Amino acid sequence: MFIDTHCHLTDRYTDDVDEIIQRAHNAGVGAIICATAEPGDIIPALKIANANKNIFCTTGLHPDCADTATAANVLTADVLHDTHVIGIGEIGLDFHERNDNKENQIKLFSDQLEIAQEFDLPVAIHTRDAENDTIDILTNKNHGVLHCFTGTWDLARVMLDRGFYFSASGILTFKNAADIRDTFAKIPNDRIVIETDSPFCAPVPHRGKMCEPAFVIETARVLAEIKHLQIDELESILMENTMRLYPKIKIIK
Ligand SMILES: [Zn+2]
Numbered sequence: 001m002f003i004d005t006h007c008h009l010t011d012r013y014t015d016d017v018d019e020i021i022q023r024a025h026n027a028g029v030g031a032i033i034c035a036t037a038e039p040g041d042i043i044p045a046l047k048i049a050n051a052n053k054n055i056f057c058t059t060g061l062h063p064d065c066a067d068t069a070t071a072a073n074v075l076t077a078d079v080l081h082d083t084h085v086i087g088i089g090e091i092g093l094d095f096h097e098r099n100d101n102k103e104n105q106i107k108l109f110s111d112q113l114e115i116a117q118e119f120d121l122p123v124a125i126h127t128r129d130a131e132n133d134t135i136d137i138l139t140n141k142n143h144g145v146l147h148c149f150t151g152t153w154d155l156a157r158v159m160l161d162r163g164f165y166f167s168a169s170g171i172l173t174f175k176n177a178a179d180i181r182d183t184f185a186k187i188p189n190d191r192i193v194i195e196t197d198s199p200f201c202a203p204v205p206h207r208g209k210m211c212e213p214a215f216v217i218e219t220a221r222v223l224a225e226i227k228h229l230q231i232d233e234l235e236s237i238l239m240e241n242t243m244r245l246y247p248k249i250k251i252i253k
Pocket residue numbers: 006007008035090197
């Protein structure tokens with residue numbers, strides 16, 4: 001079984017979510033981790049997780065919400081103690097989208113990292129054009145994953161030392177992503193997970209379509225090539241890694 005470790009099932013889908021989940025199962029993607037980005041995502045995401053087998057959530061506030069949301073109001077004990085909530089994410093910094101509200105982004109990020117420590121939950125980090133600040137703010141008091149990792153080897157090295165995982169998305173399959181493939185070739189096999197980040201970033205050969213969890217198989221294929229592994233060897237490595245990264249996951253066979 002493959003696991004799509006990061007997607008947004010509450011975001012932009014016009015198709016029935018049940019059909020999207022069914023297509024994932026048909027493709028061998030037996031579990032899905034649904035990330036939230038804004039306060040309004042959490043209840044719909046938990047509803048999907050409650051209604052379906054092997055759907056889990058990471059709940060968090062994306063840097064897009066930095067001017068409007070307060071972590072403590074959204075990431076309550078009730079939400080974080082839910083058995084389906086296995087981590088906090090996606091959270092982080094995005095100075096590519098906006099760099100006029102850095103202070104607010106840093107505050108929202110730091111507040112959520114503190115909550116993650118308090119509840120001993122792994123974090124799923126979004127970082128874009130903010131590598132140095134990400135390194136400064138994240139200490140080794142937190143553990144987790146750099147989601148949709150497209151960062152430099154310098155960032156990878158620091159975060160490897162801190163015990164973090166790295167998630168490969170559909171970007172790994174893009175023709176112009178040779179440097180990202182090189183970075184993943186160097187990251188140890190026991191620190192990698194895969195994701196779609198759907199509905200964004202559809203992999204080759206689905207580019208231009210709305211991405212969905214079934215497509216994570218394409219990222220797995222490319223990763224297997226990079227790592228010189230058979231696809232089923234990679235499948236079990238990724239499964240073990242995901243369970244180690246997210247100890248609250250309980251897969252139903
Ligand atoms: Zn995402």
